[in-house]
Amino acid sequence: MNDNDVLLQVKNLTVTLPGKSGQKVRLLNRLEFDLKAGQIVCLVGRSGSGKTMTALSLVQEVPSGAVLTGEVRFHGEDLLRLPQEQRNLIRGKRIFTIFQNPMNSFNPSIPMGKQLFSYARSYGQADKSAFYAEMIRILEKLNISEPALRLKQYPFQLSGGMLQRMLIGLAIWTRPEVLIADEPTTALDPGIQKEILQQFRLIRDSCGTAILLITHHFGVVAELADHVLVLQDGTIIEQNDVFSLFDRPEHPYTRALLQASYGEEVVADAAGSEEPDENVSQ
Numbered sequence: 333m334n335d336n337d338v339l340l341q342v343k344n345l346t347v348t349l350p351g352k353s354g355q356k357v358r359l360l361n362r363l364e365f366d367l368k369a370g371q372i373v374c375l376v377g378r379s380g381s382g383k384t385m386t387a388l389s390l391v392q393e394v395p396s397g398a399v400l401t402g403e404v405r406f407h408g409e410d411l412l413r414l415p416q417e418q419r420n421l422i423r424g425k426r427i428f429t430i431f432q433n434p435m436n437s438f439n440p441s442i443p444m445g446k447q448l449f450s451y452a453r454s455y456g457q458a459d460k461s462a463f464y465a466e467m468i469r470i471l472e473k474l475n476i477s478e479p480a481l482r483l484k485q486y487p488f489q490l491s492g493g494m495l496q497r498m499l500i501g502l503a504i505w506t507r508p509e510v511l512i513a514d515e516p517t518t519a520l521d522p523g524i525q526k527e528i529l530q531q532f533r534l535i536r537d538s539c540g541t542a543i544l545l546i547t548h549h550f551g552v553v554a555e556l557a558d559h560v561l562v563l564q565d566g567t568i569i570e571q572n573d574v575f576s577l578f579d580r581p582e583h584p585y586t587r588a589l590l591q592a593s594y595g596e597e598v599v600a601d602a603a604g605s606e607e608p609d610e611n612v613s614q
């Protein structure tokens with residue numbers, strides 16, 4: 333990897349909200365980092381440190397009233413200054429996002445397969461049966477039972493964990509240049525978590541996708557990350573390659589995070605969080 337491989341370059345990224353007494357509240361403070369082709373970057377930090385806000389900022393989806401400044405350069409072009417139409421062409425296929433609540437990503441009144449194919453068609457996939465066959469293969473790998481049936485069902489008929497895997501499946505089908513995933517496996521059981529993380533590695537290896545993965549788990553970081561960003565109160569207080577960060581964490585906050593998760597298994601978070609009933613609303 334060299335500097336020419338930088339796909340996404342974040343400079344001075346700041347998000348402010350108007351506060352009660354007229355003072356501005358900074359939710360993100362001058363973030364600077366790069367995502368290179370084929371690199372997995374993990375973003376870690378305590379709850380409320382701004383991890384989700386960072387992901388939202390990268391695709392210009394900050395809450396209403398919030399002001400986003402700085403630069404998010406994709407192949408050198410600043411997304412914050414691109415016309416909406418051009419941004420929309422990049423978002424979705426070239427930059428794919430997986431957020432925590434998968435229900436928000438789907439239209440509740442359209443069967444899963446139909447909306448997945450409609451997405452695929454908008455990116456040039458004309459052959460419906462080839463698309464279904466490929467999606468079914470991907471969904472099987474993600475441990476979705478009866479994938480052909482699931483594609484006929486509506487989102488409300490699937491559990492949250494299944495919807496999340498549908499979205500992850502679509503990301504795998506898409507082979508994006510950049511994948512931004514906010515705690516994508518938290519709600520899933522340990523075996524499935526491992527498989528999904530493995531799939532992320534495969535996308536990276538086979539397509540050179542740059543992945544920004546938000547996680548609470550240093551076990552996941554140790555297993556997947558090339559580079560780590562540590563966020564505290566909206567500021568990146570430390571970033572380093574994964575080996576250096578584990579060997580020589582410089583900031584006391586990073587050391588505290590590492591200590592708190594010392595001995596944690598890769599999938600410890602999901603232990604005991606069994607996936608809910610698949611046919612929630614049937």
Ligand SMILES: Nc1ncnc2c1ncn2[C@@H]1O[C@H](COP(=O)(O)OP(=O)(O)OP(=O)(O)O)[C@@H](O)[C@H]1O
Pocket residue numbers: 349359377378379380381382383384385386395
């Ligand atoms: N819609 C919103 N409007 C105003 N402030 C918000 C909004 N969403 C988040 N915040 C604030 O932004 C800050 C960062 O929140 P964010 O959700 O990014 O944290 P996080 O690190 O992702 O936390 P968690 O690990 O719990 O998901 C917090 O102070 C939060 O209160």
